[in-house]
Amino acid sequence: MHGVKRTRLSAEALAAHRKKEEVKLKEYLELTNDVLTKKKAGDWSHEALNLTTRLLTANPEFYTIWNYRRDIFTNGIFTECTPNDINDILNIDLGLTETFLRLRPKVYWIWNHRRWCLEHVPDGPEGDVLGWKKENWAMELRTVERMLDADARNFLAWDYRRYVLESMPVKKPESNELAYTLCKIESNFSNFSAWHQRSKVYTSLWEKGLLDKAKNKDEGAKPTWWPETQKPSLLIPFSLRIRTN
Incomplete structure (x- = not known):
């Protein structure tokens, strides 16, 4: 990096570092071999599961694992397992993958595993069939928002957000998403992922007949932060006019 003074390692330090890396590589290759051997043998044990946890912690991009x-x-x-046990196990994996995402937020296979976990949440106990599902999907939306707070342009997180919003047992009003995307755009006008998300929401509202496309184009209101000398794009309107008739 510019302005950072580099420290030249001694020959002894370089040799020690190289040896340490060789040991790590040897351990990784041995672990990989152990896991793939169990996979080939059809081993579905807790021991095998624990080994996959270790290997994925070292390399979360290993989609085969x-x-x-x-x-x-x-x-x-x-x-x-009982349904309650399954729900608990899936929550543990959601917690594990969130830890991975903090370090590797753009690894597709981590996001993909979260999808699988959510789609396998069982029905809740009698009298509250959607209980666990509503709770898990609501928590997932909050997780995505934390990831977008950390990196508002993470395209994988935006794509995943659309998936979560479409899959929630109890849907959020689409006007909520307009408010959310506006907040992201106000923070960074060049956040094209937020603009894309916003345009998809408008398209959905137009297709459902909840928004008058022609009227919205003609009368789109500018937000308070928009420069007075610049007109808002007619292709991406800023006001939401819900039909009442």
Whole structure:
């Protein structure tokens, strides 16, 4: 980096560092071999699951191991669990993958595993069938918002947000998403991911007949922060006019 003085390591320090890296690589390759051997043998045990946790912690981009982890759940562990146990296990995996995302927010396979977890949340106890699902999907939306607070241009997080909003058992009003995207745009006008999300919401409202497209184009109001000398784009209107008739 510019302005940062580099420290030249001694020959002894370089040799020690190289040896340490060689040990780490050897351990990683041995762990990989152990996990793939268990996968080939159809091992669905808790021991195999723990090994996948170790390997994915070292390399969360190893999609083959994510697939194996899910097979362990469906073919082994879940077969001996109650619905409550399954919900608890899935919540543990959601917590694990959130930890991974903080370090590797643009690894697709982490987001993909979260999808799988949410889609396998069982029905809740009698009298509250959607209880666990509503709780987990609501928490997932908050997780995505934390990720977008950390990086408002993370296109994987925006795509995943659309998936969450579409999949929630109890849908959020689309006007909420207009407010959310406006907040992101006000923070950074060149956030094209937020603009894209906003345009998709308007398109949805137009298609449902909840928004008068022609009227909105002609009468789109400027937000308070918009420069007086510049007209808002007619392609992406800023005001929401819901039909009442």
